[in-house]
Amino acid sequence: MTRVIMQAVVSVDGFIARPDDMPGPLFDWYGNGDVELTANDAGWTFHVSQASHDYVQPFWDAVSVTVIGRRLFDMTNGWNGVPGAGDHLVVVTHRPLPQEWLAQHPDAPFHTAGTVESGIARAAELAGDGLVCVCAGDVGGQAFTAGLVDEVFMDVAPVVLGEGKRFFGDHADAVLLQDPAEAVQGERVLHLRYRVRR
Incomplete structure (x- = not known):
């Protein structure tokens, strides 16, 4: 059965980016260790602590x-x-992806959906028994409020941004989570995993 995870790096005061969408110091922990962390085929390589690697990879x-x-x-x-x-990647959007981008990336495994609900359904269909990760923010908050999220993963950086883009966007209703299923201390980051209480 597909599990849907909502995830992002977040400040202590609940923001995933500054008002200009830039993460600022939230991502500093991606470069403060000596253990290589790689992201799929995207060509992204980071260097994190062993604890962060063993949790994130x-x-x-x-x-x-x-x-x-x-x-x-x-x-x-x-x-x-x-x-x-x-x-695969599912983009929740009311507009088609740019024709120029599609022409440059004709084989990209990207799909579009007009609503969060249809986006999560399409992702679950593509994932089969695999894991679906919805990025926190506006879309993640909508999925969370709609009851489509099974777990919340937060990589909490010891940063207070004061303002910016909220982890749950503007859509989250009050929901009880279970006690943390996992808490891992990395270098300048705390990895937390919560299951949504049903």
């Missing part, structure tokens, strides 16, 4: 499909047609 390797919003797609240029994690 198996998670990234287990992701079958990633779900993102159109804003993240546009900011990253769709990661040049290669999902950061998983074999």
Whole structure:
């Protein structure tokens, strides 16, 4: 059965980016260790602590499909047609992907959906028994509020941003989570995993 995980790096005060969408010091821990961490075929290589590697690498390797919003797609240029994690990527958007981008990346395993619900359904279909990762923020918050998220993974950086893009966007209703299923201390990051209470 497919599991849907909502995930992002987050500040102590609950933000995943500054108001200008930049992560600022939230991602500093991706370069403060000596153990190599790799993301799928995207060509991303980081150097983290052993504890962070042992927590993050198996998670990234287990992701079958990633779900993102159109804003993240546009900011990253769709990661040049290669999902950061998983074999497929679903973009929740009300607009078609740019024709120029599609022409440059004709074999990109990217799919679109008009709603969060249809996006998660498409991702689950593509993932089979695999893991679906929905990025935190507006789309993740909508999925969470709709009851489509099974677990919440937070990589908490010891940073207070004061303002910015919220982990749950503007959509999260009050929901009880179970006690942390896992808490791993890395170097300048705390990895937390919560199951959603049903």
